[in-house]
Amino acid sequence: MSLLFRYTLKEHIYPFIISLFVLIFVLLTNFLLKAIDKFLGKDLSMGILVEYVFFNLAWILALAVPMAVLIASLMAFGRMSGDNEITALRTSGVSYMRLLFPALVFGAIITAGMTWFNNTVLPETNHKARLLSGDITRKRPDLEFEVGYFIDALPEYRILLGGREKNIFKDILIFNYQKEGTQRTIIANSGDIETVYNGVIMHLNRGVIHELSSDQEDYREIQFEKYDVFIPVDNMSLTRRDSKIRSDREMTGIMIKNKIQNYNEKINGIYQRIQNRLIKELPDTIEIVNQPFIEAQIIKYSSALRDSLGEKSPKYIRSKRRLKNLRHGIRSDYKLIATYNRYISKYKVEYYKKYSIPFASMVFILIGASLGIITRKGGFAMSVALSLGFFVFYWAFLIAGEEFADRGQLSPFIAMWLPNMVLGTLGIFLCIQTAREQTLIKLEFLNIFNFNTKEKND
Numbered sequence: 001m002s003l004l005f006r007y008t009l010k011e012h013i014y015p016f017i018i019s020l021f022v023l024i025f026v027l028l029t030n031f032l033l034k035a036i037d038k039f040l041g042k043d044l045s046m047g048i049l050v051e052y053v054f055f056n057l058a059w060i061l062a063l064a065v066p067m068a069v070l071i072a073s074l075m076a077f078g079r080m081s082g083d084n085e086i087t088a089l090r091t092s093g094v095s096y097m098r099l100l101f102p103a104l105v106f107g108a109i110i111t112a113g114m115t116w117f118n119n120t121v122l123p124e125t126n127h128k129a130r131l132l133s134g135d136i137t138r139k140r141p142d143l144e145f146e147v148g149y150f151i152d153a154l155p156e157y158r159i160l161l162g163g164r165e166k167n168i169f170k171d172i173l174i175f176n177y178q179k180e181g182t183q184r185t186i187i188a189n190s191g192d193i194e195t196v197y198n199g200v201i202m203h204l205n206r207g208v209i210h211e212l213s214s215d216q217e218d219y220r221e222i223q224f225e226k227y228d229v230f231i232p233v234d235n236m237s238l239t240r241r242d243s244k245i246r247s248d249r250e251m252t253g254i255m256i257k258n259k260i261q262n263y264n265e266k267i268n269g270i271y272q273r274i275q276n277r278l279i280k281e282l283p284d285t286i287e288i289v290n291q292p293f294i295e296a297q298i299i300k301y302s303s304a305l306r307d308s309l310g311e312k313s314p315k316y317i318r319s320k321r322r323l324k325n326l327r328h329g330i331r332s333d334y335k336l337i338a339t340y341n342r343y344i345s346k347y348k349v350e351y352y353k354k355y356s357i358p359f360a361s362m363v364f365i366l367i368g369a370s371l372g373i374i375t376r377k378g379g380f381a382m383s384v385a386l387s388l389g390f391f392v393f394y395w396a397f398l399i400a401g402e403e404f405a406d407r408g409q410l411s412p413f414i415a416m417w418l419p420n421m422v423l424g425t426l427g428i429f430l431c432i433q434t435a436r437e438q439t440l441i442k443l444e445f446l447n448i449f450n451f452n453t454k455e456k457n458d
Helices: 003-039 046-082 085-091 096-138 253-281 291-309 314-375 380-406 412-435 444-449 453-457
Strands: 157-165 168-176 183-196 199-212 219-232
Touching: 003 046, 003 096, 003 380, 046 085, 046 096, 046 314, 046 380, 085 096, 096 314, 096 412, 168 199, 183 219, 253 291, 253 314, 291 314, 314 380, 314 412, 380 412
Parallel strands: none
Antiparallel strands: 157 168, 168 183, 183 199, 199 219
């Protein structure tokens, strides 16, 4: 490993780590601000919160890494160019491709690592994050017992608390309004409330219970010194689920391939069913071309039967009914095939995305290295601004492609790889321009990021 190789590689590592931490912090903060309502009033432990953040860090990391690669490349080559190191090296006979090679190796390592990460770690963490999010959503908040207001949150109970001294409540009034059975009203001088995993227990002191039967004929009054009332409440504690059902973003590449194969087998089975129906109902074998062709052949056969048997013939009437049912059945089968094809397209989109997004690191190396040398600016502000622009463009293409692919209007492969193709072409063009020391693209507008210009003029 040459000194130049190690030096260039080292110039990428430090900016990459710093920018990655900054991007993760920004994206995580934005995510937590949007998700904070999910936690409020849930009485969740710190361990649950840390676990929730940890699971969601995976997709944030997958999003931040390619952008961090672009920032690192811009900063590394921008600083080297700004300090005239690139000029000195090229004057010494070092070609641009030799300068670019260590950065490409760095991008290849990141691409390989993120490909493994997107296929192994990300699906599992997405699955666990979805389950935990659902468990948190279903958890009932710990009940607030306020003095002077009727509490209606407990099922079949209404409670009025007259006063409070620390953990002891005064003048407690409880209405138990069951739809069927005995109606009860409990009055107590004092008591305290304990929350358990499946409900609440009210420990009452010195009071009376008024009971009225459902037929309103029997009435009882019971005096007590101490009385405990247990009120069951669902999901007072966080209930953790375990589900084997996974969405496309929670599947590994092998899982997605198996799912696609399963849908293809179902489609083949439907075509075979259509063929069997046609053989049973029609005298001649019809090639399955498409739905309109098959329906046209059925109508043609029905017309021939009508001409030969007569429109009022009982045999023709029965045949007409069967052929009508056949046409409806084939329409339903083709609708089902279209649905399965949409599912296949959706899974293919996610499959290709697992490889196209990590490969973006290679594309961003080509763009970042050339722009860094051309602009001769290795500052963090300029690098982040340029990276943000390219990344917004990349993700806009990716999201639009995913939408068109899910609708069946674009090949899933093209949809997911088109951003890499477009930016990769731009990156190659910039590399050729840089290697030839040409300036076909004017970048004077980037001077707005040179914050030291005013100081130098002064």
